[in-house]
Amino acid sequence: MNRTCIFLFYFLLSLIPLCRLHAQEEHELPVDRLENLPYSAPDNDFLKLKDAYRNALGNRQPVAAADILRQMGNICYHLGHFAQALEYYLQAERLLEQEHEYARLAANANDMGILYYYNKDMKAARNAYDKAMSLFRRLNDQRGIGDTYGHLGHLFEKQQQYDSALQCQHSALAAYARISDGKGMAKIYENLGSIYEDLERYDSASIYFNRALGLYEREGVQLEKIEVLNNLGDINRKTGRLKEGLHYSVEALQLALQQKERYQVSSAYRDIGKAYHLLHQDDSAFYYLELSRRHLLEIYSEESNKQMAFLQVQYDINKKNQEIERLQADKRANRILAVAVTIVILLLVVLGLAIISRQRIKIRSEQDLGEKNKQFFETQHKLSEAELKSRLLEEDKLKTEIRNRQLEKEKMDAELRGKALEESQLRGQIETKTKELSTHTLHIIQKNQLLEELKARLELMAKDDKRDQKKPIRELIQQINQNFNNDKYWEEFRATFEQIHQSFFEKLKPYSDELTPSEIRLISLLKMNLSSADIATILGISQDSLRVSRYRLRKKLNLDQGENLGAFLQSL
Template sequence: MFKLLKLNLKGLYLFLLILTFVNCSNQNSNKKITTNNLEEKINQAFLDSELEDKTSTLLPVLFFIDNNSITFNDPCILSKVYHLRALKHYTLNEGDSLVKNAKKGVLFAEKCNNYEVKTALNNLLGIFYSNKKDSLLAIDSYNKALFYGEKNKDKTFVVDTYFSLCRLHANLKDWTKVIANAKKGIAAIEKSNYKQTRLKYFHTFLAEAYVNLGDYQLAEINLSKAIKITKKLKGKEKQEDLIKSYRAIYLIYAQLNKKQKKYDLAYQFMKSSDSLLLLKIKYQNEKNNVFLDTENALENELLKSNKRIIYNHRIITVGSILFLLISFYFIRRSYQFSNKLKISLEEKEALNDQLLCNFAKLEDTNNGLISKNEEIKSLLKFNEDTLLTKTLKISNYKDAVNNVIKKITTLIEEKESIKSVKMHSINRSLQEIISEEDFWEDFKIQFTKNRPYFFEGLLKKLPNLSITEQKHCAYIAVNLKSKEVATILSLSPRSVETTRYRIKKKLELENETLQEFLSKL
């Protein structure tokens, strides 16, 4: 039950840890802009605004910088940040803030070799001075923008400068410079993959200049090109830009028809232009509202984010408290377990010491047994040697007695004077003394003392073995030679050899001798 509870608590502990870290990781992953990718986002927002006229990406970047009090050391990044701020104020028609940020951006841009941001910032300054009717400062800023922009292989960034110069010189009625800058703008677009929508404006400027210079045919040609480009871009550009394009074209058409004394057509185009102006103002207001709504949405998102952070912090705090409590519980359990383990180890050490002591005693006992075993082996060897000696003595004794018997028998047969009856009696007495059966029984007793399981193992291997064959096996086992066995059994050595061969055949011995086999029993 305790182990199951311990496992459940560990599972809960791990679950809380995972929940806490997942919460933190979700909080971090939900942030699209981070300090790690902020510079990348700044560069992207700068390129979006300059290459594709997109201002939607600059607001989140500036919002993140302002709300996190981010500072930068890289002058190029700083100049781009001030460019984005100036562009934001330009969109909201906040001229003073525009020029303030643009000038700061120019100061930092001087410390880096990024010609693109230098071009963009000077172009914004030129727009500001143009709106303030300060033509000299505007032209000076535009010329600086062109100076830096022309150093780039990609001429995209000078397109807007040529556009701004066309508008400035059109306001100054300097139509020759309008034509010159419009043509340069068209040439720059042809070398770039961006700003294609500016083509229609450059043709509009050309048309306006030719109308004022009295070249109505070129004016109509450029107006036709402007209309053609506008229709081609229909559906690809915003409705606001489409209205702006058509209004500029209708104004030029009104001027052209007025110059040609076609007042009705001029009036119609002017009326259409005024209608489009109202739509343009409406879309501009909507754009500004969207811009402001975006800022409000970002602020609301920040509030929600702060609430989420507070909520997550609370969860983390609660999780941390639980973590500490569970950690304390497991530390306490670990301490208790370590104490139990320590006691158990001490008991095991004591038991181990006891076992070592018992092992030492057993080792001493074993050494004693080995010593006794050696003594027994020595005694067995001595008994076996004694048995062999005794057997040999008996054999010699029997030989002597047999010789006596033979001599007596000879005397009995040769000398009649010896009473045969008495001699036969002596003969019988001697034979009784040296009875082979008595010798065998005595030998068997001594042999069995040394090798108690010999006959049992032999008969187990060969149950039908005769008594005579058992005797032969026993004599072979004590290393008696055939001649000695023949003497004991009163047989010829050849008969002994024959018996040994027969026994070996019965035992089916092929790879070992009879002596080797019997020594194992």
């Protein structure tokens, strides 16, 4: 009982630095925020980058300047100065957009998305990732697409949208697989394992963590391998396999010690302590938790020193910038004052010269003015005489033009009267021809009606049993049928029709140039607006045959269903 109390007491003591870690984990800070900074001395590295940035701007190298700004932003981000990091990322974004460096612009958007995410601005993070995804797809950059899908999946996971998170991680896995990026695929397997761990599906989580471990071993990646071993240790502890979990934690510790990854060493000590506590070996648990606590204190002490050094650098840089700005402002003020004094002196000199010159010019102007007035009056007199002559000539010219226009008008009136007379004669001829055509048509109708009656009576007589009358009667019927389609009458009819309706058949040709003589006759009669009964009588056919002929004619003329044939012909 006493041993358990002592263990709990030291365990609580070990949680003091862990509380600081938890406060930062509330912002989901990455591991390298503490131990694995990309810069061992961020204050010195930041000063070097600041000088490099000035040189890049001075040499007009905007792309290099943007890359340096991104590195400065990364330093600020890893040290927790999010506002300053965002400012550097935004400056880099403006330069890259101006230079159309879309690959770097997409990577910068991903950096901004990560920054927004850890600053709990999920909407801004999503917008940044979407921008990066759009650019990487435009460039067909599969590695960039995979990275961005991984970030999006992590974003959805922390919002507990696990379906979307899984979909994004599988899309990232497919992108890495297309370019055979083993390290990228391993990271996605690790992300999938983390999602399934959150869902408490430990078997699936273990499968993906093992896949990630295999790929990391194949690629020779050590740091990420340590994290996977720690995750496998957690999975085994959560599922009651304490010895297996302890084995993974010990392996992670050995690898972290080899790589000198101090944060991972502290994490491994903590996991081993938890495992021994669950195995009821509290002495060992206390020992490893104490080791974890010491490492964390050392890490945070170094982290605080780095933070202080960086803040001092920032303070010195700001102070230096303020001094430079003050000196530049004084220099500008002195320059403006010198320019102003010089301008005033020059203005006074110019003013004096202008006054002297003006007096000289005034005297000379008065002399010249008298001479010019004399010349002006003489010139004015000559111009008046010339203007008078010009007006007389213009008057004569206008009178001539008026006479010519009157003659032209009389000539045009005569021509118009002649044309009116011709049009009157032409209308008279058309009216005469129309009457002739109507008379001719009426004659044909009457003749055909007579022939129809004779034909009907002869057909009745032919049905009589008297054989000696059948043959001559049939011959008469045949002659009547031939008389119905006498081409001589139709030629006369067509000639008269074309005189009245000039160019009608020419307008009809574009619609169909395969019309038969019978169809042309039908069209002519329809154009005259005759009734169906009269048309059938003239053509010597029945009403049903006429309907069939009209239907075939509509098809040849390519008329739409419902369009009136008679109206169409009248419109031509």
